[in-house]
Amino acid sequence: SYAVNKDKHPDQTYVSSVEVLAGAKRRLARNFWGHFGATAEVLPKGLAPDFRIYAGLNYFFGFGPESNINSSASTLEVFPREINLAQQEKQTVTVTGGAKPYSYELSKNMGRFDQDILEYTAGNQMGNDELIVSDADGATASVPITIRDKSSMGVTPSDSTVYTGGVVQYSVSGGRAPYRASLSPANFGSISNLRYIAPTRDGVVEIIIRDQLGQTARARVHVVPIPKAAREIELKNLNFDFDTDRLTKASEIELDRNIAAISDVKINKMIVVGHTDSKGSDIYNQNLSQKRAETVAKILRNRFNLRTDQVEAVGYGEAQPIATNETELGRLKNRRCELKMYYDN
Structure with missing residues (x-):
C-alpha cells in the first residue's frame, strides 16, 4: 500500500x-x-x-569462526595438496574457502595454469614448481608441484611372424597404464588385452599401442600361411564345456587315445587348428577356437616333451566348415580340432 x-x-x-x-x-x-x-x-x-x-x-561484527555471517571467511584451501606429473601431463585443481575472487601464480613458471578451467599443464622441464593461490583478503595457499620424466614406452615383441589364425601376446614397458591397442590396417585380425589374433589370410599388420600420457609404441606382425604338413589327422570326439576352452572329462580320455596312435612317430613340430560352428560373431568364434586349440596344444607339449614353439595353436573360428551350420549335427562336426604334424628330416 x-x-x-x-x-x-x-x-x-x-x-x-x-x-x-x-x-x-x-x-x-x-x-x-x-x-x-x-x-x-x-x-x-x-x-x-x-x-x-x-x-x-x-x-558486520564477528566473535568467532562460527559467528561470521560470511562463509567466505573460512580457510582458503587448494586440492590436491600436492601435484606429481609427467612432462605435458595435466591436473585439475579445486579451490575452496577464502574470499573471492582468487588469483593464481606459478613460482617458477615450469608449466601453464589455465584460470578458466583451473587446470595445470606440466612443461618439458623436469623439477619442482609451486602453484600459489591468493584470495581477496590476501590469504594464500600453495601446492607443491613435481614434474618428472615422461618415461618412454617399449613393446615386446617388436617384430614377429605368426601363422594365419595364430596369436601374439604383447607386453609393454614404461608409459602409463591402461594401454589401448589398435591395428593398421584396422580389419586385419583383432586385438584385446594386448593379445593379437591373426586373421585366416596372410599379410602384414602394425600393432599401435598408446598409453594414458599419449605416448605410442609400435610392433609389426608378419602373418604367413600354415605350411603343408607331413601328416594331418582330425582329433576325434573332442568336446568342450559349453562356451569354454575346457575339455570334458570324456574328451580328455579320447585325446589320450588319439595321442597313443602317433606316439611312435618322431615329431619335430605340431600345429593344432581349432574350428567352431557359426553361432556367435566371427571375432568371438576365432578367439574361442584358438583358446580351445591352445588347450589341446598344452596337453601335447607335455605328452611329447616339446617346447612351446614346437606345438603351436591357431584358431580359424567358423571360416572353414566341413558341414552345414543349419543343423545340430552339422554344427557338431564343425566344432573340431585338427592336428598337423611335421617330422624330423
Missing part, C-alpha cells in the same frame, strides 16, 4: 501499489560490504510512479 497526499486526493487514504527493487552488494574488506540499488513503485492510474536510489556501507 502507499500513503496518498490528502490535499490532492481527499477521498483516498491508501492505494494498492507494486514496488520493484534491484540492487547489488560487494565485499570491500573482511567485514565491510558496500551496497547500492534503485526502487520503483508503480501506482494506480492518475498517480505518478515513485523512484528512489540508495547506497550504503555495512559492517
